[in-house]
Amino acid sequence: MFVAAASKALASAGLAAGDADTIATVSSTGIATPSLEARVSRELGFRDDVERVPVFGLGCAGGVSGLSIASRLAASRPGSVVLVVAVETCTLAFRMDKLTKANIVATALFGDGAAACVVRASETGLAEAELAGQHTWPDTLDIMGWSVDPDGLGVIFDRAIPPFAETHVLKGVMSILARSDLTPADVDRFACHPGALESALKLNQGTLDQEREVLSDYGNMSSPTALFVLEKLLAQGLPRRTVLTAMGPGFTLSCFSLTAAA
Known part of the structure; x- marks a missing residue:
């Protein structure tokens, strides 16, 4: 999946693997050392x-956070090429020895997937990075994550996640936007990792239909999911300002603002 997603992103940008100066690999569903970009380096043709x-x-916030990290790396070295790849194998979490309600729900909801994009500090591109930020709430470590035991990883999903999002996410988004003197009223489109955010962000019903389509077609792929949503929005044409949002373990909200290319 890494190879396919990375190859597609590079080809779409008119680049070869050897043009990449930095590779940011995002994943939370497996542990590999050396990490994935090293394991596929020879196959793809990355430079030494x-x-x-x-x-x-x-977790699910990884794709948005990966874009944020990639944009900062690219901005620090104008002209460099940063390839960000988000790849998850959520099905690895299925445990026949641990048929809890949380594991069964996770198996039904989650899927495997990968997405990639190229970020550059240049005058051309599909969109321009504007702002990025995270907000982590205290005393929320036990809401979402992995439990690690001798037989593998066990999923942690607290039933408090939907009401927590309903109560706190909008304030978190407002806090991040305020760092750049923006408010939700300045955002033309929130592009969200699917799950309870339409109501939490006080959006009109049906605003996040593309997010629902991604969830229906692919399941929750964790970190790549928001990038699948972004791909749909890019295909139809971004409005003036789009803010990607996703939540993950920590409990952390990640936002990344894009403006339409001139």
């Missing part, structure tokens, strides 16, 4: 001096 940036543990 490529910079590797593995990003682990952000």
Whole structure:
């Protein structure tokens, strides 16, 4: 999945693997050392001096956070090419020895997937990065994550997640936007990781139909899911300002704002 997603993103940008200066690999559903970009380096043709940036543990927020990290890396070295790849194998979490309600629900809801994109500090592109930020709530470590035992990983999903999002997410988004003197009224489209955010962000019913389509077609793929949503929005044309949002273990909200390319 890594190879397919990375190859597609590079080809879409008119680049080869050897053009990548930095690779940010986002994943939370498996642990590999060396990490995935090293394991596929020879197959894809990455340079020996490529910079590797593995990003682990952000769960569903990983795709949005990966874009944020990639944009900062690209901005720090104008002209460099940053490839961000989010890849998850959620089905690895299925445990025949642990048929809890949380594991059964997770197996039904989650799927495997990968997405990638190229980020550059240049005058051309599909969209321009504007702002990025995270908000982590205290005393929320037990809401979402993995439990690690001798037989594998066990999923942690607290039933408090939907009401927590309903109560707190909008305030978190407002806090992140305020760092750039913006408010939700300045956002033309929230592009969300699917799950309870339409109501939490006080959006009109049906606003997040593309998100529902992604969830219906692919399931919750964790970190790549928000990037699948972004792909749909890019295909139809981004409005003036789009803010990607996703939540993950921590409990952490991640936002990344894009403006339409001129």
